[in-house]
Amino acid sequence: MSVAGPAGAIKNRQPSNHKRALRTVTIISTFGGLLFGYDTGVINGALPYMQEDLGLTPLTEGLVTSSLLFGAAFGALFGGRLADRNGRRKMIMVLAMIFLVGTLACTFSPSTEVMIAARFVLGLAVGGASVTVPVYLAEVSPSARRGRIVTQNELMIVTGQLLAFIFNAYLGNTFGETGGIWRWMLVIATLPAIALWIGMTFMPESPRWLASMGSFGETLSVLQRIRSEEEARKEFEEVKAMAVEDYKSKMGSWKDLGVPWLRRIFVVGIGLAVIQQITGVNSIMYYGTQILAQSGFAREAALTANIANGVISVLATFVGIWLLGRVGRRRMLITGQIGTTTALLLIGLFSLILPEGSARGFVILSLTVTFLAFQQGAISPVTWLMLSEIFPLKIRGLGMGASAFVLWTVNFMVGFGFPQLLAAIGLSSTFFVFAVLGVGAIAFAAKFVPETKDKSLEDVEHYFKNAAAVKTEATAGAGAS
Secondary structure (H helix, E strand, O other): OOOOOOOOOOOOOOOOHHHHHHHHHHHHHHHHHHHHHHHHHHHHHHHHHHHHOOOOOOHHHHHHHHHHOOOHHEEEHHHHHHHHHHHHHHHHHHHHHHHHHHHHHHHHOOOOHHHHHHHHHHHHHHHHHHHHHHHHHHHHHOHHHHHHHHHHHHHHHHHHHOOOOOOHHHHHHHOOOOOOOOHHHHHHOHHHHHHHHHHHOOOOOHHHHHOOOOOHHHHHHHHHHHHHHHHHHHHHHHHHHHHHHHHOOOOOOOOHHHHHHHHHHHHHHHHHHHHHOOHHHHHHHHHHHHHHHHHHOOOOHHHOOOOOHHHHHHHHHHHHHHHHHHHHHHHHHHHHHHHHHHHHHHHHHHHHHHHOOHHHHHHHHHHHHHHHHHHHHOOOOOHHHHHHHHHHHHHHHHHHHHHHHHHHHHHHHHEEEEEHHHHHHHHHHHHHHHHHHHHHHHHHHHOOOOOOOOHHHHHHHHHHHHHHHHHHHHHHHHOOO
């Protein structure tokens, strides 16, 4: 069986090739995560040089940083819906072009106003990638390996941030006195954007999206490319059955949230998005160099020391991927929240009691590294994985898009408000605020977040339906008595 078109030049492969094909799909599509990471991390080192060239104040510094996040909120909101309508693969290719255009616009920005607008455009691609790539990976992955495969996108995100920190440190320390060095820091992101667009022209469409469109022949062909023959046949029947069940409502709408079990999933998704961001993780990822400079490091030394934050993020993500195959998602999430909240409390405490000229800078660096170990090793991979898992096909684009919109909106508030909080109340009080929010995040995770480990996407949907049915019966029984 074969399918016409660049995404569908798919022929039945020998069983020994299906793992290689799945691995290739994973690597190529997660270049979207690499771009996500690089474009959010590069501002960390570029900002001090922009301050000099563009004359940034704390307000415009926050705007330059957070305009990308504001754009990402809308990219996430509409990206999921567009991916539902036009396909995951086509959406990722469009995002690659927006990454390229946005990066070039940022690189050649002549003023603060143009930079803010260009960062907003770049944010549209970052937000779109944040929802489309995890969903695409979840839908092409076998249930037994879904956790490991989807979280490889998180690994690529933190790898992108680490690469940004390394290039920032190298360029800043080597050519720091050269005018406009920040432009070279930014333009590097054009390379993975081009690679993503070229690579996705050869990748298959999501089999679950194809099934939702009624293209069952193409669905089977894609599954045969990335599964063994037996696995492809078995999964095809499951996917087909679920797609037929949802066929009349394949494009979910806000009206669907009138159904209690769908509304419950939606609330859990929004909550996951909020608690991932109110840890304040991106205050460190965006302003780590400034935090270290305020803690006692010189500017160039802070650029170099900040690489430690990137290294621990990558290493912790490797650990998180390993743990996902062995530990429940819910347990990992709660443990991560406890760890990050404790680290935030200690950052606030030590930045308050340790005087300048002491080892304060190294103590704060060790605590930011500890914070990121819990954040990137537990909270972030679990959040993006669960958001790609919990929504049924019927509202997957809507739910993922809305959740990511909220996530990026909270991210925007952190990115915009952090430099002003820092100027108004100081380093220690700012981190005490994040610690208090962390306590609320722990309480939400413990009360509302379900376990999804070792469940297929169809199993997760049936779980929520059954839970709602049991609750309805219990309510009816209580009313009758």
